[in-house]
Amino acid sequence: MRHPMRHPRKVTAALAGLTLALTACGSGDTGGTAATAAPSGVRLPNLAGQSVEVAAVWSGAEQASFTEVLRAFEARTGATTRYTSTGDDIATVLGTRVKGGAPPDVAILPQPGLLNQLAGQGNLKPVGSDAATGVAANFAPIWQTLGSVDGKLYGVWFKAANKSTVWYRTTAFAQAGVTEPASWDAFVQTAQTIADSGTTPVSVGGADGWTLTDWFENVYLRTAGADSYDKLARHQIPWTDQSVKTALSTLAAVWGKKGLLVPGASQTDFPTSVTQVFSANPKGAIVYEGDFVAGVISSDTPAKVGTDAKFFNFPSVDASPPSVVGGGDVAVAMRDTAGAQALLTFLASPEAAAIWAKRGGFTSANKNLPLSTYPDDTSRKIAQALVNAGDAFRFDMSDLAPAAFGGTPGKGEWKLLQDFLTNPADVNGTAQKLEAAAAAAFR
């Protein structure tokens, strides 16, 4: 830190040389991918004296980890970086800063909708060729599509979330003599066996509508396939479509079977749905939600993730291919500066992902990030499922829908799936009400 100008320049020069050398050997033996697979394979310009501002929602431990990533960027380029935490309401903060004529160089957006919105308003700068090459080399094509608006690449998906993880209490599985199910039928059977053993199996946090939309989306992606999923997300097919009814009926096999759900599901909020499975005096055996369940287990229950609490991938329905519903944080450039582009290039590299991955609490869709980087088996398996899903990754559908339909407590999809949880026999009525609510919101 004492010589911020001189020292990094030397490092950068040395690394740039190394990159060239590696590229040379890489193309010699295996072709194009070897260069990017190398840990220091990304080429960054010398940015000495320049300053790059990054805005993101992260604070606390996440901010500390991301600051480490920025520090590595500083060491590589000689630039100075400044991190601004926007708090939860990043849309408002960025909106005001754009109006004030002082947007940050780079923003990291937690919602795909925001990427479309900001790009549509012309507030984003397209990703430069270096970063675009990195994205193409390190990510499955779907991430390129997800980062693009009207065919132009705007974003680098630096952090990803896997919402296709089903968490279970290992003692309950051992007691019932069952193993991790791979298919939906096996899942229902497993739940039934656990119920027979005297433990109510499935805990659902139905007081929070978003847990139910996540259930639905995982089942829908598996029963209807990715194409229908995309169409339904854009409301190009109605919610009264047979595929929706099939997904609802599939869900009802668990939600509607007597004795499979921990009683009071529609009054149980998400944290309670997790703690009641892993507490000292447990009421359930299985809880479905995203990778962040691990955090709740660690902080709110005596169970240890990896030994007392494990997860399996959301089971496939009728031999559907591995698929993942999830989310992520996308880095976008808001100013046309060399620093912003260099940072995007860096964030697209496995090297940047490795820094945070090692520290934990991070999943990357970067397929060239070695899985051994993750600190434990659980996070490794989460990342592996995400990378394996490849182009069968889909965003949380309710996040893509207008908030009035997919994001309002007590309204739209949230409320209707809560009603469906109470009365899982009403497949047709639920589909009709969903369509009516969607039609009003997608006007």
Added chain:
Amino acid sequence: MPWLALAFLSPGLVMLAALVVYPIGYTTWRSLRDASGRSYLGLHNYVTMFRSDSTRTAIGNNVIWLLVAPTVVTALGTVFAVVTERVRWATAFKLVLFMPMAISFLAAGIIFSLVYADNPDRGLANATVVAVHDVVSPAAAYPGARPRDPGPFTQQADGSLRSSRGYQPGESALVGLVGVRPTSLPAGRVPAVPTAATPGTVGGTVWFDFVPGGGGVPGAIDPGERALPGVVVQAVRDGTVVATARTGDRGEFRFGGLPPATYTLRLPASNFTEPFAGFVWLGPTLVTWSIIGGYVWMWTGFAMVLIAAGLAAIPREALEAARVDGGTEWQVFRRVTVPLLSPVLVVVLVTLMINVLKVFDLVFILAPQSSQDDANVLALEMWRVSFGGGQDQGLGSALGVFLFLLVLPAMIFNVRRFHRGQR
């Protein structure tokens, strides 16, 4: 001279204009426009508002609030005010009752979300109800237990188990149950054994048909499977119960001395009923009433203090004269105290009505998402439409104007009273 007066008044007038008149005007203007505020819609928002189901629920709930909450609070306040006049430690008593007023709506909401928690181990309301209920009717031995499906026994609509085949004396039955909770298993790990059939009796075994760790044959007693003592079993012939037995430590039961015939076996529902878990206070049916309960807790102290002040101002001679004339305490209260107190009671009632119309925080905090629609009130609907996902501030403003019009009569009434009082 008028200029001087105006100069002195101007700070107040400016504040009034900026903070009261302008927002009212702007809200009205905004209510005639669409979500973005760009285009003029006329009265369209008002039409949409009354067409929406959730606004109608909100109006209905507001009516319940308006009729119930101020009345109950004023009545309770009056009772407490009269009672505290006669007890020792009146000040301490009043202080305790008034204390909830010092708590914000938000904190009160959180307190009551704990009171109304579903789990009887956490929620005070359910803990009380369950304790009372369990005294009246004790819990079943094996809640949630059920037969294997398919199997020789099926669960009936009333919750009892019935054998699908008949048994004749000399035969024995295997009644394998699953879903027995670990907490209801007896402490001694007694393994189940088949009950040998003896001539002239129908016997059998009731056991937990599940080997810990899995394995085993459904419907057969495998090593490691445990007996279920204390289960009531009935022998039924032609629809009438002819004998009743209770399983012993090894899960065995026997009906001796049965005349030769075919009997079906029945395990009454009382073996399996789920323990009473209390009410879902914040579920769709009870939620509004539960929230009103929280509101009453907060505001009774307020009503009591105002009414107690009014009570202190009542001329004692009137009360004494009534007593001397032979009136009972109830008559004195009903015919003398209440009429003399009525101006205060009306003020309290009207103030509470205004307060109740704009209730928001308690409902917002107490009602869980899944029943927010059922607990909806106008102020909450206004927020939900404008900010909570709807993002339609035009429609929200229309609701605001409607709410304003509802509060207006009560306000005018109060201001008039105030003027009369001054004169």
